[in-house]
Amino acid sequence: MRLEPIKNPSLARKIVPPVIALAATIVIASLLAMVAGANPFSVFGLILNGAFGSKFAILETLNRATPLIFTGLAVAVAFRAKFWNIGAEAQLYAGALMAVLLGTGVLPWPSVAILPVIVVAAVLAGALLLLVPAILKTRFGVDEVVTTLLFNFIFLLFISMLLEGPLKDPMGMGWPKSARLIPEARLPRIVEGLRLHWGFALAVIAAIGIWILQTRSTLGYEMRAVGLNRDAAAFAGIPVNTVLVKTALLSGGLAALAGFSEVAGLKGSLTLDLSPGFGYTGIIVAMLALLNPLAVVVAALFVAGIFVGADSMSRAADVPTYLADIMLATALLLMVLAIMLTRFRVVRD
Amino acid sequence: MEIIEILFTASFWAAAIRIASPLIFATLGELICERAGVLNLGIEGIMVAGAFAGWMAVYSGTGLWTGVCVAMIVGMLFGLLHSTLTVPFGLSQHVVGLGVTLLATSSTYYAYRLALPEVTSPPKIDAFQPFEIPILSDIPLLGPALFSQTPLTYLAFVLVAVVAVVLYRTPLGLAVRAAGENPAAVAAQGLSVTAIRMGAVMAGSGLMAVGGAFLTMSAFDSFFFEMVNGRGWICIALVVFGSWRPGKALLGAVLFAAFDALQIRVQQTSLGTLIPYQIFLMMPYILSILALILMSRRAEVPAALMVPFNKGER
Numbered sequence: 001m002r003l004e005p006i007k008n009p010s011l012a013r014k015i016v017p018p019v020i021a022l023a024a025t026i027v028i029a030s031l032l033a034m035v036a037g038a039n040p041f042s043v044f045g046l047i048l049n050g051a052f053g054s055k056f057a058i059l060e061t062l063n064r065a066t067p068l069i070f071t072g073l074a075v076a077v078a079f080r081a082k083f084w085n086i087g088a089e090a091q092l093y094a095g096a097l098m099a100v101l102l103g104t105g106v107l108p109w110p111s112v113a114i115l116p117v118i119v120v121a122a123v124l125a126g127a128l129l130l131l132v133p134a135i136l137k138t139r140f141g142v143d144e145v146v147t148t149l150l151f152n153f154i155f156l157l158f159i160s161m162l163l164e165g166p167l168k169d170p171m172g173m174g175w176p177k178s179a180r181l182i183p184e185a186r187l188p189r190i191v192e193g194l195r196l197h198w199g200f201a202l203a204v205i206a207a208i209g210i211w212i213l214q215t216r217s218t219l220g221y222e223m224r225a226v227g228l229n230r231d232a233a234a235f236a237g238i239p240v241n242t243v244l245v246k247t248a249l250l251s252g253g254l255a256a257l258a259g260f261s262e263v264a265g266l267k268g269s270l271t272l273d274l275s276p277g278f279g280y281t282g283i284i285v286a287m288l289a290l291l292n293p294l295a296v297v298v299a300a301l302f303v304a305g306i307f308v309g310a311d312s313m314s315r316a317a318d319v320p321t322y323l324a325d326i327m328l329a330t331a332l333l334l335m336v337l338a339i340m341l342t343r344f345r346v347v348r349d
Numbered sequence: 350m351e352i353i354e355i356l357f358t359a360s361f362w363a364a365a366i367r368i369a370s371p372l373i374f375a376t377l378g379e380l381i382c383e384r385a386g387v388l389n390l391g392i393e394g395i396m397v398a399g400a401f402a403g404w405m406a407v408y409s410g411t412g413l414w415t416g417v418c419v420a421m422i423v424g425m426l427f428g429l430l431h432s433t434l435t436v437p438f439g440l441s442q443h444v445v446g447l448g449v450t451l452l453a454t455s456s457t458y459y460a461y462r463l464a465l466p467e468v469t470s471p472p473k474i475d476a477f478q479p480f481e482i483p484i485l486s487d488i489p490l491l492g493p494a495l496f497s498q499t500p501l502t503y504l505a506f507v508l509v510a511v512v513a514v515v516l517y518r519t520p521l522g523l524a525v526r527a528a529g530e531n532p533a534a535v536a537a538q539g540l541s542v543t544a545i546r547m548g549a550v551m552a553g554s555g556l557m558a559v560g561g562a563f564l565t566m567s568a569f570d571s572f573f574f575e576m577v578n579g580r581g582w583i584c585i586a587l588v589v590f591g592s593w594r595p596g597k598a599l600l601g602a603v604l605f606a607a608f609d610a611l612q613i614r615v616q617q618t619s620l621g622t623l624i625p626y627q628i629f630l631m632m633p634y635i636l637s638i639l640a641l642i643l644m645s646r647r648a649e650v651p652a653a654l655m656v657p658f659n660k661g662e663r
Contacts, residue, residue, distance in 0.1 A: 001437055001543075003659050036463055084443050142638075142645045143589070145390065145443060149582045150634040161627035283447055320462035325455030333430075333448040336440050 003344040017338035025331045029323060036319040043317055047324075050312030051305035057312075059195050063266060065297075065304035067092070067275070069203035070258035071282025072289065072296040073210055078251035080214070080291050081223040082230070083137075083244055085130060087148030088255035089279025090155035094129045095122035095256025097159065099263040100167065100178045100270045103185030111184035118185060119260065126256020127249040129155065134248035138241040152279065160272055169269070178270040187265035199261030203297070206254060210293040223247055255279065281307075284332045290339065303328060351618045352611070361610055362494030366502060367568060369606035371396075373505040374560030375584040376591070376598045377512050378424075378553035383588055384516065385549030386529035386653040390446025391431045392557050393581030394453030399424050399558025401457045404565035404572045405464060407474045417501070417562055424558025425551045427453050432550035437543050439657030450581075458574065476570035477501055499567045501559075506599075508556070513595040525549050529651035532658040542658045557581070579634065586637035590644050593651060601640070609633050 006013065030040030051061050071088040078085035098121040107114055133147040163176035171179070187197045214220035222243045225233040234240045258278055263270055285303050289295035310324030355361050375396055382389040389395075403420030407413055427449055434445045465472070477499035486496040516522035524545050527535045532542040560580075565572045587605065591598030612629040615621045621629070 003439065032459065086447065136638075136642060140642050140645050142641045146582060146585050146589075146641060147638055150579070150586070150638055153579045153582075153634045154631050157627040157631045161625045164627075165625060280447075280451070283444075284451070287444060320459050322455045322459040322462065326452065326459055329448055329452035329455055333434060333445065333452065336444055336448070337434060337438060340438060340440055 001346055001348055003340075004347050006343060006345050009342055014342050017341040018335065021334035021338035022331070024334055025327055028330050029327045032323060032326060033317075033319055036323075038317045038319045043313055043319060043323075046313035046316050047306065047309030049309070051309030056195075057308065061301065061305045061308045062196055062200055064308050065300040066197075066200045066203050066265070067258035067262050067278040068281055068285050068300035068304055069200075069207060069297055070261065071255050071278050072285030072300050073203075073207055073282075073293055074251045074253075074255035074258075075282045075286035076289060076291040076293055076296055077210060077214075077223070077254065078247055079227075079286060081227040081244060081247040083134070083247050083251070084145045085133075085148050085248065085251045085255075086145055086283070087130060087133065087151045087279070088251075088258070088282045089152045089275060089277065090148075091126035091129050091252045091255035092259035092262075092275050092279050093155055093159050094125040094252075094259065096259030096263045096270050096274055097162070098122040098125045098256070099181065099185070099260045103181040103264065104179045105182045114182075114184045115187070115264070118264065119257070122256045122260040123253035126252040126254070126259075128252070129256075130248045130252030131245070134245050138244055156272070159270070163270065163272060167270070176272060180269045181264060185264060186268065187261065197261070197265030199265035202257070202261060203300075206257065207293045207297050210250075210254075214293060219243070219246060255282070258282075281328070284328050287332050288335055351620070352615060355611060355614045357490070359490050359493035361614060362490065362607070363497065364610040364613070365603060365607040366494055366498055367606075368609050369602045370498075370502040370505045371560040371563040371568065371580060372584055372587060372602040372606060373509060373599060374563060375557045375581060376587045376602055377508055377595060378556030378560065379584050379588045380591070380593060380595060380598055381512065381516075381525070381553035381556070382550050383654055384529045384593060384651055385525045385546045386532065386651060386656065386658070387432065387435055387546055387550050388442045388446060388585075388655050389428075389431060389449075389550060389553060389557075390443060390585070391427055391449030391453060391554065392446075392584060393577060393579070394450030394457075395424050395427045395554050395557040396561030396564075396577045396581050398427060398453040398457045399561030400565045400576060401461060401561075401572050402558065403562030404474060405460075407566065408472060413475075413477055413566060416566060417559055420558045420562035421555040424561075425555040427558075428551035428554025429547070431554065432547040435657070436546045436550070439659055442655050461572065461574075471571040471573050473570045474566070476565075477567040501563050501567045505563075509595050509599045516595065526651075528658075529653050532653050532656075536658070546658075557584075560584075583633060583637050586641050590637075590640040592644065592649055605633065605636060605640075608636055 033040045033043040050057055052058055071092060074088045075085060099118050102118045102121055107117065109117065133144045133151065136142040136147055137144045160176065163178060167178045169177050169179040187199050190196050190198055190201060222238050225238055226240050226243045230240055259274065262274055267274060281303060285296060285299045289299040306324045306327060310321045313319060314321040375392060379389055379392055399420040402423040403416040406419040407416040431445060431449045434440045435442050479497050479499055482496040486492040516526060524535060524540055528542050528545040535542050535545065561577060564576055587598055587601045590601040612632050616626060616629050
């Protein structure tokens with residue numbers, strides 16, 4: 001078999017493969033639920049209800065989506081330029097670390113300045129963390145996939161070292177946990193009384209900002225050109241390495257905001273289990289959104305809904321929560337295939 | 350000077366060889382995939398799946414070698430999934446690889462939870478025991494290090510030679526290497542690039558899974574979450590460090606493992622108690638990055654690595 005590009009894909013061509021991919025994902029998840037001895041209809045009912053069935057559930061889903069929007073944007077920005085940042089997890093913790101370093105009462109500044117300073121510091125920390133793999137790539141030709149992946153392990157150990165050493169909360173009863181942020185360093189709630197903080201609004205604003213950058217600015221154009229064809233971009237006079245470094249700085253900064261918003265908006269302190277893999281899940285979010293920053297928001301809500309829903313489904317139906325991870329990995333693989341099939345036809349030799 | 354003393358103990362070198370074994374399997378597996386032109390980022394998840402599948406098979410009552418075969422078959426199935434998406438369909442090897450890692454890891458954890466819902470500490474199996482090779486194991490220092498290992502470790506070393514011979518001395522190996530260097534030439538010979546690449550990814554994934562199974566069936570005797578812990582990613586670095594050659598990859602794996610064994614021992618010395626243990630745990634990852642930087646200039650990357658081959662295009 002071989003693949004043949006389709007000149008003018010019909011509407012059905014554009015819609016049918018993704019729909020089949022989604023349906024197949026649901027079928028596979030249903031079979032797995034049946035293996036666990038559960039009724040697939042009730043499993044999906046429980047997931048939906050747990051994700052969107054009540055005011056509490058919806059707020060929980062929005063909260064869970066917040067870090068995923070940031071890491072999803074970080075991945076979308078990087079992958080668009082074919083810079084494979086798999087290190088959003090480490091950059092997330094870099095942002096969280098800044099929130100704790102600056103937000104626990106060490107700054108002698110007026111309280112209105114504290115949050116903006118922390119945001120800038122978090123973005124810089126994440127950007128700098130990704131700058132190292134970016135420079136290793138552009139200067140030494142070291143593949144960024146492996147370096148960013150390995151950085152995740154190194155940085156988490158670094159955080160663990162700090163939490164058991166200088167950052168350890170003396171009031172934490174021996175747990176490796178940082179001191180709590182002072183109230184001025186916390187992100188306030190959007191509406192008083194509702195458990196949803198400004199981190200979510202910030203994430204949506206970031207998505208719109210990235211969309212404008214990608215569609216309306218020279219840098220956005222250059223990033224796309226570098227991603228489409230590095231050699232052609234270089235030939236057209238685009239400074240490829242500079243664009244890659246800028247992409248990395250932007251991507252690392254966005255991922256760091258996820259950690260900042262989790263600490264400042266939700267948790268109030270830093271622990272080693274701050275992120276249950278938000279950095280890696282960001283890859284799924286970005287791919288499901290086809291790397292479109294606005295679609296990242298929708299994809300993050302979808303992915304967060306599945307996770308939140310699966311948590312409550314698991315308690316009720318006795319099906320392991322890992323069903324959610326399987327569903328998302330399956331959706332990722334099938335969706336990448338489906339998107340390709342909207343543009344290519346499989347021809348038999 | 351405690352460190353020098355450590356270097357001359359047989360138990361240190363025995364540990365180094367033991368730590369190297371799973372890395373040797375998985376690095377060989379990744380090397381075969383990449384030699385054929387496919388980057389397999391599914392490695393981390395495939396190792397998790399292999400670790401569980403082999404252990405679970407033995408726990409359910411099969412023999413140890415049957416368990417190894419089960420792990421290999423599970424690995425090959427994930428290899429089939431990976432290569433179907435990346436070779437004939439030519440999808441992004443980065444995205445598919447990460448997707449396969451996520452899928453293999455999550456389905457393994459799902460299966461574990463279903464199989465053992467109520468366990469707090471994971472059950473143990475009767476794992477592979479060290480087998481002392483007569484006469485050779487009596488050699489001082491070298492004997493206990495190299496010839497008092499479990500059968501799986503011997504298999505790892507034998508496989509390095511087998512893979513090297515197949516890659517460099519057989520028509521099959523030539524076809525695999527050519528598929529990674531110049532697929533158009535392979536197709537011009539009337540061979541199927543798709544079949545060669547898919548076969549290589551499946552074989553390589555099988556080896557990765559056996560590398561994972563080493564952890565649960567030889568190094569330890571039970572399965573727990575996070576046990577692979579980035580070893581797959583380290584193997585990808587080892588392939589680069591070894592310049593895509595089995596012998597050099599073996600050397601890299603043993604050097605790396607020796608360093609890992611050393612840091613465990615240094616932690617227990619008077620020097621080690623002064624330094625936070627996390628610094629020692631970081632060392633393997635930092636070492637991998639340094640190795641990548643050191644070798645990246647010299648490495649002879651397969652020319653068609655990560656380049657999909659579509660017969661329609663010219």
